[in-house]
Amino acid sequence: xxxxxxxxxxxxxxxxLSNETRSKQFLxxxxxxDGGMESMVQRVLRxxxxxxxxxxxxxxxxxxxxxxxxxxxxxxxxxxxxEPCRRDxxxxxxxxxxxxxxxxxxxxxxxxxxxxxxxxxxxxYFNTISKMAGAIEDDAASLVLMGITPSYPSEKFGYVxxxxxxxxxxxxxxxxxxxxxxxxxxxxAVKLLAEKALWNGGVFAFKLGYMLDIIEKFIxxxxxxxxxxxxxxxxxxxxxxxxxxxxxxxxxxxVPFTGFWKDLGTWNTLxxxxxxxxxxxxxxGESNDNTHVINELSIPVFVxxxxxxxxxxxxxxxxxxxxxxxxxxxxxxxxLSDRPMYEERRWGTYKVIDxxxxxxxxxxxxxxxxxxxxxxxxxxxxxxxxxxxxxINGEGLxxxxxxxxxxxxxxxxxxxxxxxxxxxxxxxxxxxxxQTGDQLIEEDIERFPYDWDSVSxx
Numbered sequence: 001x002x003x004x005x006x007x008x009x010x011x012x013x014x015x016x017l018s019n020e021t022r023s024k025q026f027l028x029x030x031x032x033x034d035g036g037m038e039s040m041v042q043r044v045l046r047x048x049x050x051x052x053x054x055x056x057x058x059x060x061x062x063x064x065x066x067x068x069x070x071x072x073x074x075x076x077x078x079x080x081x082x083e084p085c086r087r088d089x090x091x092x093x094x095x096x097x098x099x100x101x102x103x104x105x106x107x108x109x110x111x112x113x114x115x116x117x118x119x120x121x122x123x124x125y126f127n128t129i130s131k132m133a134g135a136i137e138d139d140a141a142s143l144v145l146m147g148i149t150p151s152y153p154s155e156k157f158g159y160v161x162x163x164x165x166x167x168x169x170x171x172x173x174x175x176x177x178x179x180x181x182x183x184x185x186x187x188x189a190v191k192l193l194a195e196k197a198l199w200n201g202g203v204f205a206f207k208l209g210y211m212l213d214i215i216e217k218f219i220x221x222x223x224x225x226x227x228x229x230x231x232x233x234x235x236x237x238x239x240x241x242x243x244x245x246x247x248x249x250x251x252x253x254x255v256p257f258t259g260f261w262k263d264l265g266t267w268n269t270l271x272x273x274x275x276x277x278x279x280x281x282x283x284x285g286e287s288n289d290n291t292h293v294i295n296e297l298s299i300p301v302f303v304x305x306x307x308x309x310x311x312x313x314x315x316x317x318x319x320x321x322x323x324x325x326x327x328x329x330x331x332x333x334x335x336l337s338d339r340p341m342y343e344e345r346r347w348g349t350y351k352v353i354d355x356x357x358x359x360x361x362x363x364x365x366x367x368x369x370x371x372x373x374x375x376x377x378x379x380x381x382x383x384x385x386x387x388x389x390x391x392i393n394g395e396g397l398x399x400x401x402x403x404x405x406x407x408x409x410x411x412x413x414x415x416x417x418x419x420x421x422x423x424x425x426x427x428x429x430x431x432x433x434x435q436t437g438d439q440l441i442e443e444d445i446e447r448f449p450y451d452w453d454s455v456s457x458x
Contacts, residue, residue, distance in 0.1 A: 001053075001056050001110070001111045001112075001113065001133050002056065002057050002058075002059065002100055002104075002106060002110055002111070002112050002113070002208075003048070003053065003056050003057070003058045003059070003112075003113045003114075003115065004058075004059050004060075004061055004093065004096045004097075004100075004112060004113065004114045004115070005041075005044070005058060005059070005060045005061065005115060005116070005117040006061050006062075006089060006092060006093070006114065006115070006116050006117060006202075007023075007025060007041065007060050007061065007062040007066060007070065007117040007118075008023070008062065008063060008066075008086070008089075008092070009023035009024060009025065012329070012330040012333055012334060013265055013266055013267075013329065013330050014027060014266070014267060014270065014312075015312075015316065015317065015319060015329060015330075015333040015336070015337075016312055016313070016314045016316040016317035016318065016319055016333075016337075017294065017296065017312055017314050017316075019316055019337065019340040019341070019342070019343075020065055020340055021065040021066055021068075021069060021340050021343050021344075022069060022340065022342065022343060022344065023066065024040065024118065024264065024265065024270075025039060025040040025041045025117050025118035026039045026040075026041060026066075026069050026070075026073060026344065027039055027040070028042075029270065029274055029279070029294070030043055030120075030273065030274070031275050032046075033046075039073060040117070040118040040120065040264065041070070041073060041074065041117045041118060042073055042074070043120075044117055044118065044119065045058070045074060047121075047123065047125075047126060048126060050123070051123060051126035051127065051129075051130075052126065052127060052130045053126055053129060053130060056113075057079070057104075058078065058079065059079040059080070059081055059096055059099065059100065059104075060074075060078060060079065060080050060081070060117065061081050061083070061092045061093065061095065061096040062080060062081070062082060062083070063082060063083050063085075063086055064082045064083070064084070067080050067082050067346075068343070068344065068345040068346045068347075069343070069344040069345070071346040072344045072345060072346055072347075072348070072349075073344065076346075079104075081095055081096045081099045083095060083233065084230060084231075084233045084234075085233065085234070087233065087234070087236060087237075087238040088238050088239055088240050089240045089241040089242075090236065090237065090239050090240055090241045090243075090244040090245065091233060091236035091237070091238065091239075093114055093211070093241050094211065094214070094215050094218070094236050095229065095230065095233060095236070096114075097112065097208060097211040097212065097215065098212075098215060098219075098221065098226060098229040099226050099229075100112065100208055101208060101212055101221065102221065102224065102225055102226040102229065103225075103226040106208055107208070108207065108208055108209030108212060109207060109208070109209065110207065110208040111133050111136050111137055111205065111206075111207060111208075112205065112206055112207070112208050112211065113129055113132065113133060113203070113204070113205050114203065114204045114205075114241070115129065115202070115203040115204075116202050116203075118264070119201075119261060119262075119263075120261070120262045120263070120264045120273060121259070121260060121261045121262070122259050122260045122261075124257065124258075124259035125257055125259060125261060128146055128255055128256075128257040129146070129203060129205075131173060131174075131255045132144045132145075132146060132203070132205040132255045133205055135174050135205065135253060135255060136205045136206060136207060140174050140253055141174070141176075141251050141252055141253035142206065142207075142210055142249060142251040142252065143204060143205070143206050143210070143245070143246060143249045143251070143252045143253075144174070144204070144205040144206070144252070144253050144254065144255060145160065145177070145200065145201070145203060145204050145205070145246065145252065145253075145254045145255075146201035146202075146203035146204075146254065146255060146256075146257055147160045147175070147198030147199065147200070147201065147254040147255070147256045147257065148198055148199040148200075148201040148256075148257050148261050149198060149199075149256060149257065149258045150189075150193055150197070150198065150199050153186050153189035153190045153192075153193055154186075154189060154199070155183055155184065155185060155186055155189065156183065156263070157183065157199040157200065157263075158180060158181065158182045158183060158199070158200040158242065159180070159181045159182075159184065159189070159192045159197040159198065159199060159200065160177055160180055160197060160198050160199075160200050160254055161177070161178045161179045161180070161181065161192060161195050161196075161197045162175050162176065162177065162178055162195070162196055162197070162254075163175075163176040163177060163178035164178060173255055173256060174253050174254075174255055175253060175254050175255070175256065176252075176253050177252045177253055177254055180200065180242065180246065180247045181197070182242070198254065198256055200242065201257065201261070204241065204246070214244075214245060215229075218235045218236050218237070219232050219235050219236070266326055266327045267292075267310040267312070267319075267321070267323060267326035267327075267329075268310075268323040268324065268326050268327055271292040271310060271323065274292060274294075277291065277292050277293065278292075278293050279292075279293070279294045279295065280293075280294060280295035280296055280297070280301075280313075281295050281297065281298065281299065281300045281301065282294065282295040282300075282301050282303070282311075283300060283301065283302045283303070284302075284303055284304070285302070285303065285304025285305065286304070287304050287305045288303060288304060288305070288306050288307070288309075289306075289307040289308065290307060290308045290309075290323070291303060291306040291307065291308070291309045291310075291311070292309075292310050292311070293311040293312075294310075294311070294312045294313070295311075295312075295313045296313060296314040296315070296342065297313050297314065297315070301313055308322055308323045308324065309321065309322055309323065310322075310323055310326055314341070314342060315341030315342045315351050315352050315353070316336075316337045316340065316341045316342065317333070317336055317337060339352075339441070339442070346375070347371050347372060347375035347376060347377055347425075348369070348370045348371045348372045348375060348425075349369075349370050350367050350368065350369045350370070350433075351367065351368050352365060352366070352367050353366050353367065353368055354366040355440075361438060362436070362437075362438070363435075363436065363437060363438065363439075363440050364434065364435065364436050364440075365434070365435045365440045366432065366433070366434050366435075367432070367433045367435070368430065368431075368432055368433075369430065369431055369432075369433055370428065370429070370430045371394075371396065371423065371424070371425035371428070371429045371430075372425060372428060373394075373425050373426065373427050373428050373429075374424075374425065375424070375425055376422060376423060376424035376425065376452060377422055377423060378422060378445070378447040378448075378450075379399060379420060379421070379422040379447065379448045379449065379450035380420070380421065380422065380445050380446060380447050380448065381417075381418050381419060381420050381421070381445075381446050381448075382415075382417060382418070382437075382444050382445060382446075383417065383418065383444060383446065384417070384437045384438055384439035384440075384441075384444045385417065385435045385436060385437030385438075385439065385440055385444060386414070386415060386416050386417050386435070386436050386437060387414075387415040387421075387433055387434065387435050387436075388412065388413070388414055388415070388433070388434045388436075389412070389413040389415065389423075389431045389432070389433055390411075390412050390431060390432045390434075391407050391408060391409055391410065391411045391412075391413075391429070391430075391431040392409055392430050392431060392432060393409055393428070393429070393430040394408070394409070394425060394426070394427045394428050394429035394430055395407070395408045395425075395426040395427050395429065396408075396423050396424055396425045396426050396427075396429040397423065397424045397426065397455060398413060398421070398422075398423050399420070399421060399422045399423070399450065399455075400413070400415070400419065400420070400421050401419060401420050401421075402420065404455055407423065407429075407431075417437070420448065422450055424452055424455075
């Protein structure tokens, strides 16, 4: 069995903490068993490894901008398949299945589970996934999905209605699907609940060969490698898996999950699961009621006299909003930030602390960068900017035009445009980077190979 975790999202519903590269599933706001904090994706990986699914090979399907943060949070060993561009869940699943077949060499009879990377749920959810896998292995249906028992008639979720013929296998809780209804009105949802409809949980099980046959309608796989599929990604239609596959399949079944499940997609729902009302440099007065303050800035935030309010501060902005109205912030903040101001990368993190443009068009941007011990940034040049690095903590090795030197607290390095450079952290290494030039964008990087294993400094 193989698991595909879908990781996407535009990062706007939990603004300003989330952004294009740091979607909700990567925010470390949930309590972990060790007393610390973990993100949604870290929680799901931990739950999988504590369930009957432990040891199952996992592939994460994501966009290129999220690859670094996935590696940073889950480790170098995780398998990641990146989309060349965002095209919805069907092409993402098709690309991942192509990878399983062409690169990971899985057979057509392999059972595949596709699930979101961010459900907030309990152990029984993963037991239900095991039942779904069993249903596929028993050939109960071509496609098996998870039906979640609704807690109320919601407009936010799709519904799966059982077929009139009912249960396929009572003892294994496998129910034949009659039809789908996408995000109905509350009035229609009430009627669906009377028909014993369940929420579509976005979890699917099938044989790899089933999906390969669908892929063949768009890209022929015989004699091809994964790079070919990747380069022809736009041949797949930009459509959801539900519309392209599930709703067209006649031989489809579901396994119900009756336990706790919650979508933490808004500040309103997320704060219900955050144990602390003040995170970061945050201070609450005595007259607050159901108010949460989350501060990722170094400056303090004080809040008092607020009720049912979320206050969130990050380098990308500051949000002060009633929890009720927070569900609609995505459309309101769409154009507030022109770039991520905080990112997790495979080598560590960076935070933008200042950005300015002068009347003559000259620009300056200041970052604080922290490299994890043993990690390095790529050997690179910039075509539009120069940089000054001021090292403020830790020790590292600097490469400048092929010459290697040690750097530590107090060292200042000037890097000109077109100058080759890299740095590797010996211990956790923090430095301030000041960029100056006419274009200060993350894309102004040309990378080159560099063999750090051969570096020796006396």
